[in-house]
Amino acid sequence: MKRKLEISELIFKILSYFLLTVFALMCLYPFVYAVSASISGRHAVEYSEVVLFPKDVQFEAFSSMFQNNMFWNSYSNTLFLTLYGTIWALGVSILGGYALSKKRLLFRKTFNFFLVFTMWFSAGIIPQYLNYLETQKVFQSVGIMDDKWLVVIAMGMAAMNIILLRNAFENVPSEIEEAAIVDGATEMQVLGKVYIPMSKSTIATVALFFAISRWNGYFWARQMISNQNEHPLQVFIRLQLEMYTDPDQMTGWNRVYAPDSMIYALIVCSIIPILIIYPFIQKYFAKGANAGGVKE
Amino acid sequence: MKGRAADYLVLDPVSGTYHENPEQVVRDDVEKHYWLNVGRTIVKDWRLYLMLVPMLLVFLFWRYFPMYELLGCFKVTDAVLPVNEQLFSGFSYFKRLLVGGDSLSQSFWMAMRNTFLLSFYGLCFGFPMPIILALFFNEVRSNATRSVLQVMTYLPKFMSTVVMTSLVALLVKQGSIIGQMGIVSQALVKLGLISEEVGNAGLLNNPGFFRAIYQISGIWEGAGYDSIVYFAAIIAISPTSYEAAQIDGAGKWAQMRYVVLPSILSTIVIMLITRIGSLLNIGYEKVLLLYNTKTYVTADVISTLAYRTGLGGGAGTGIASAAEMMNNVVGMLLVIGANTIARKAANTSLY
Numbered sequence: 001m002k003r004k005l006e007i008s009e010l011i012f013k014i015l016s017y018f019l020l021t022v023f024a025l026m027c028l029y030p031f032v033y034a035v036s037a038s039i040s041g042r043h044a045v046e047y048s049e050v051v052l053f054p055k056d057v058q059f060e061a062f063s064s065m066f067q068n069n070m071f072w073n074s075y076s077n078t079l080f081l082t083l084y085g086t087i088w089a090l091g092v093s094i095l096g097g098y099a100l101s102k103k104r105l106l107f108r109k110t111f112n113f114f115l116v117f118t119m120w121f122s123a124g125i126i127p128q129y130l131n132y133l134e135t136q137k138v139f140q141s142v143g144i145m146d147d148k149w150l151v152v153i154a155m156g157m158a159a160m161n162i163i164l165l166r167n168a169f170e171n172v173p174s175e176i177e178e179a180a181i182v183d184g185a186t187e188m189q190v191l192g193k194v195y196i197p198m199s200k201s202t203i204a205t206v207a208l209f210f211a212i213s214r215w216n217g218y219f220w221a222r223q224m225i226s227n228q229n230e231h232p233l234q235v236f237i238r239l240q241l242e243m244y245t246d247p248d249q250m251t252g253w254n255r256v257y258a259p260d261s262m263i264y265a266l267i268v269c270s271i272i273p274i275l276i277i278y279p280f281i282q283k284y285f286a287k288g289a290n291a292g293g294v295k296e
Numbered sequence: 297m298k299g300r301a302a303d304y305l306v307l308d309p310v311s312g313t314y315h316e317n318p319e320q321v322v323r324d325d326v327e328k329h330y331w332l333n334v335g336r337t338i339v340k341d342w343r344l345y346l347m348l349v350p351m352l353l354v355f356l357f358w359r360y361f362p363m364y365e366l367l368g369c370f371k372v373t374d375a376v377l378p379v380n381e382q383l384f385s386g387f388s389y390f391k392r393l394l395v396g397g398d399s400l401s402q403s404f405w406m407a408m409r410n411t412f413l414l415s416f417y418g419l420c421f422g423f424p425m426p427i428i429l430a431l432f433f434n435e436v437r438s439n440a441t442r443s444v445l446q447v448m449t450y451l452p453k454f455m456s457t458v459v460m461t462s463l464v465a466l467l468v469k470q471g472s473i474i475g476q477m478g479i480v481s482q483a484l485v486k487l488g489l490i491s492e493e494v495g496n497a498g499l500l501n502n503p504g505f506f507r508a509i510y511q512i513s514g515i516w517e518g519a520g521y522d523s524i525v526y527f528a529a530i531i532a533i534s535p536t537s538y539e540a541a542q543i544d545g546a547g548k549w550a551q552m553r554y555v556v557l558p559s560i561l562s563t564i565v566i567m568l569i570t571r572i573g574s575l576l577n578i579g580y581e582k583v584l585l586l587y588n589t590k591t592y593v594t595a596d597v598i599s600t601l602a603y604r605t606g607l608g609g610g611a612g613t614g615i616a617s618a619a620e621m622m623n624n625v626v627g628m629l630l631v632i633g634a635n636t637i638a639r640k641a642a643n644t645s646l647y
Binding site: 006008009011012013015016017019020021023024025026027028030031033034045046047048050051091092093095096098099100102104105106111114115118120121122123124125126127128129130131132134135153154155157159162186187188191212215216217218219234235237238241245247250251253258259260263264267270271274278279282285286 | 334337338341343344345347348350351352354355357358359360361362363365366368429431432433435436444445447448449450451452453454455456457458459462463465466467469472473474475476477479482516519520521524547548549580581584585599602603606607613616617620621623624627628631632
């Protein structure tokens, strides 16, 4: 049935297109500006001649950053935290979520509450900080001197993600599991050969959530990792920002690029990996957002 | 607990004699050996229970032990003694914060006010934005165009708080010997929204702008991504509902009011509960990265105040824990309250 649009519908449609375009461009603009400013000349950046496109193009900011060992160090630290942090958190969550999805589990409600309560009530920064200090002592006493392992193991677990996995596992038809058990599969085989393959997209979503939060993690890494060489990228960016935007420290600056360009270059480098994988993971992110809104 | 005598003896209608009720004997056996049976089940099914162990330990060590640490707020802090050996000081830390009358108590009330206001403005401005965006996305009929627009608006969500706040700091930075004020400040000056001096002093150094910057950057970061949930609810509406409304002569607003809104109401309620649940749980990371000593008046929230008071250790941790305790308890009451109201009123609840 084709019908003419009412005038109110037409106005709303035009308004929608217009405002959406404006908003989308505003979302994108800071990144475009960051790229342009990172490769523009010093005068152009300092006197705001760069608005959208780069001017007096230079690549010194990038090359000086690439020559900085601290940058590569922090990059590899971030990769370390992201890789091991995601594996650890995902492994624990899959096992826990699987067990919680089983109706035959005794005290299932109690375990669920144990999990969900942490979403309602968190102890706060200072108690957590004291707790991490204790953990650090324990870790050091058993010979784990690298604080990165503390960040990997003690931080970043999320009850919400375990609940997402639990819900996905609950939706796997029990007939398939029963068939596998009749065939003599053990609990681990049932999980590995039936449940994980059948919940692939939820697992991908949860893995993505963990990986993104690890890649972006800042606060606890800065508090708990004392050795500068172990700092992840986000901490490095922040420390550089604090230094390069301080006019007192920048009085003797005599490079061809502005101090700001250095920060912009760092920002560009930190988001490039995310931008590269973004098109592939985008749909999982959308799925995760929806799963978060469903009733538990 | 034993059953009544009548439960044990049943009258056999044929012979007219009483005999033992086998079901009750089994029931008794189960009750008597409850924990034994639990143990047997767990041993028989040990693989499943072993899978739970890592998760339980992680949550116990790094979620529940800090809650135990939080009890430090009731105790006289003496760094030499562990928490459980310290004497209860009752509510003296709470008293000091609430009615102390000194500068700490003033900071506490200021932080409390800021926490509430930042959340409240977030609820007023940040919360409706994704809903509006989703309604707009629904108007875009071409899938390709819509996907492009959506992908653009989700993008900031992937950025870390550090990257986001660094961009904000640079875009509204002060004018100095190393360059003019940030590009966004300049645009605002050109539009006549702020004066040249204000822009030159740096918007992040001005307490009057902190809340606006906090909300706008929040919308920039999250509105697109948060609209996904609402959009999914809107496209689930059957086209026949719209057609029926159109046949009844409903214009755009009537369709919104009577078709779209009722269909996404439960989603809105769920999102609202989640939001209220984290009302007092202001992202301290973002505030810590955006504020400075000049903007404490409007920017300092409970968790950042606790962070500054308590990080030095010593007596500070007790007071800081007390502040966080109040924050967390009120936050938990809010989420339970919101959930109860939602369950009664709209028959929708999250937990």
